Amino acid sequence: MTRKIDIFDTTLRDGEQSPGASMNTEEKLVIARKLLQLNVDVIEAGFPISSPGDFESVRRIADLAGDHATVCALTRAVEKDIDAAADALRYAKRPRIHTGIGVSKSHIYDKLRIDEATCIERAVKAVKYARNYCEDVEFYAEDAGRSDYEFLAQVIEAVIKAGATVVNIPDTTGYSLPDEFGRRIKFLMDNVDGIQNAKISVHCHNDLGMATALSLAGVANGARQIECTINGLGERAGNTAMEEVVMGIRMHGEELDAHTDVNTREFVRASRLVSSITGLSVQVNKAIVGANAFAHSSGIHQDGVLKKRDTYEIIDPAEVGAGQSQIVLTARSGHAALRHRLEELGYEFEGKELDQVYEAFLNLADRKKEVYDEDLESLINERDRNENAVYTLEAVQISCGFPLTPTATVTLRNAADQVVTVCECGTGPIDAAYKAVDKIVQVDNDLTDFVVQSVTRGIDALGEVTIRVTAPDGEVFTGRGSDGDIVVSSTRAYLNALNRLISSKQAAR
Ligand code: KIV
Ligand code: ZN
Numbered sequence: 001m002t003r004k005i006d007i008f009d010t011t012l013r014d015g016e017q018s019p020g021a022s023m024n025t026e027e028k029l030v031i032a033r034k035l036l037q038l039n040v041d042v043i044e045a046g047f048p049i050s051s052p053g054d055f056e057s058v059r060r061i062a063d064l065a066g067d068h069a070t071v072c073a074l075t076r077a078v079e080k081d082i083d084a085a086a087d088a089l090r091y092a093k094r095p096r097i098h099t100g101i102g103v104s105k106s107h108i109y110d111k112l113r114i115d116e117a118t119c120i121e122r123a124v125k126a127v128k129y130a131r132n133y134c135e136d137v138e139f140y141a142e143d144a145g146r147s148d149y150e151f152l153a154q155v156i157e158a159v160i161k162a163g164a165t166v167v168n169i170p171d172t173t174g175y176s177l178p179d180e181f182g183r184r185i186k187f188l189m190d191n192v193d194g195i196q197n198a199k200i201s202v203h204c205h206n207d208l209g210m211a212t213a214l215s216l217a218g219v220a221n222g223a224r225q226i227e228c229t230i231n232g233l234g235e236r237a238g239n240t241a242m243e244e245v246v247m248g249i250r251m252h253g254e255e256l257d258a259h260t261d262v263n264t265r266e267f268v269r270a271s272r273l274v275s276s277i278t279g280l281s282v283q284v285n286k287a288i289v290g291a292n293a294f295a296h297s298s299g300i301h302q303d304g305v306l307k308k309r310d311t312y313e314i315i316d317p318a319e320v321g322a323g324q325s326q327i328v329l330t331a332r333s334g335h336a337a338l339r340h341r342l343e344e345l346g347y348e349f350e351g352k353e354l355d356q357v358y359e360a361f362l363n364l365a366d367r368k369k370e371v372y373d374e375d376l377e378s379l380i381n382e383r384d385r386n387e388n389a390v391y392t393l394e395a396v397q398i399s400c401g402f403p404l405t406p407t408a409t410v411t412l413r414n415a416a417d418q419v420v421t422v423c424e425c426g427t428g429p430i431d432a433a434y435k436a437v438d439k440i441v442q443v444d445n446d447l448t449d450f451v452v453q454s455v456t457r458g459i460d461a462l463g464e465v466t467i468r469v470t471a472p473d474g475e476v477f478t479g480r481g482s483d484g485d486i487v488v489s490s491t492r493a494y495l496n497a498l499n500r501l502i503s504s505k506q507a508a509r
Contacts, residue, residue: 174207
């Protein structure tokens with residue numbers, strides 16, 4: 001039997017650090033449900049001291065996970081952070097506190113402004129303090145990828161003695177080359193006294209596009225846990241993509257002496273879910289989950305694949321959930337079929353809520369021949385976006401064409417239930433609609449990105465608009481909207497981004 005490699009998912013923590021990817025607690029719970037379906041070993045649910053929302057997410061995800069996965073909360077090597085993490089994990093069946101400190105010269109001298117001895121002292125103190133609350137304590141040696149080998153070994157030895165059960169060796173800046181990173185892990189395996197008492201974890205960023213290769217090099221040299229995210233979301237260029245490392249291990253299990261327990265058939269659904277919640281699209285040529293990952297275009301390739309699939313395909317698409325869905329949803333489908341499909345997508349609805357979703361589904365099914373998974377995800381997201389929204393769209397009407405001046409009449413309802421209608425002209429219909437929204441909402445922002453794509457195939461496909469706005473303080477907010485009419489999708493997307501901006505500023509007050 002090969003070594004079991006633990007999969008530690010950090011989509012809800014490091015992934016959420018992608019600009020514009022912030023999620024509310026309900027959205028995090030939907031993703032956590034999908035992570036449980038994927039059968040990951042550890043869910044890093046948040047950084048509880050950072051905000052009441054993160055605290056609440058960790059608490060509720062711990063409750064949801066029960067004993068199906070370890071739930072982990074991040075802290076700095078600071079007592080008040082550890083207290084907050086322990087509090088958020090109070091009722092978790094399998095809690096883990098993840099604490100740590102920077103260990104490279106740059107982090108020690110330039111960021112923390114301390115010396116090496118103090119760094120070790122703080123690390124040991126934090127681990128001991130966390131162990132008072134929790135038997136499972138993971139220590140991260142931030143920027144380990146650029147640290148001195150001997151010093152890193154000293155820190156790791158000290159924290160294992162202090163009670164760390166997992167030691168995380170992050171390449172925080174994505175600087176390393178795979179060979180060198182592998183040597184670093186081997187150095188720790190060979191030179192740290194007591195290394196057999198802890199698991200080595202790797203947490204690699206993708207700044208040079210090598211996060212997957214780095215993580216696998218870590219595994220080849222002794223790591224037994226990989227930290228990763230769905231779609232490779234994460235700070236800057238992102239983190240290691242779960243779907244890539246897990247399939248890498250599956251393809252090369254014997255050479256790596258490794259396997260995982262992940263349910264790979266959920267990868268494509270998980271990818272779409274995370275993309276639709278965060279508003280961050282997946283590039284079409286993304287490995288494993290991109291729209292083109294199993295598409296063969298050249299005649300020579302098509303001929304080969306038709307003769308025998310593995311001439312040009314190393315993975316059976318069904319293994320990662322890239323096959324077509326089996327149940328075709330149409331206007332004739334009932335509650336049971338809809339609920340079954342929604343559950344497979346990671347959503348749970350009962351009673352009145354299910355009735356509401358069913359009604360919206362029928363509405364859509366009347367306009368479309370078939371309702372695909374992507375349509376359902378859009379429909380649920382549209383519904384979630386409207387819940388708790390500060391402004392909701394009541395109506396948008398456009399007049400445009402040659403030689404008319406594009407004019408939009410927009411009606412919004414605010415949280416106090418007041419309805420306001422405004423009419424504005426613009427350079428095009430969307431510009432006119434946005435000007436009308438601005439006139440009502442009056443929030444300073446810069447529109448920095450605007451992308452329209454069709455959610456599914458065919459002329460009747462929903463058009464989904466993703467936009468990004470930047471607040472005056474530089475914070476970025478993503479908005480998404482979908483509808484058969486792209487002016488309506490665009491207006492919804494803009495309103496969704498402004499609602500997020502307003503709510504976040506109100507919460508910070
Ligand atoms: O990249 C990093 O070093 C991290 C740590 C907080 C684990 O995200
Ligand atoms: Zn990270």
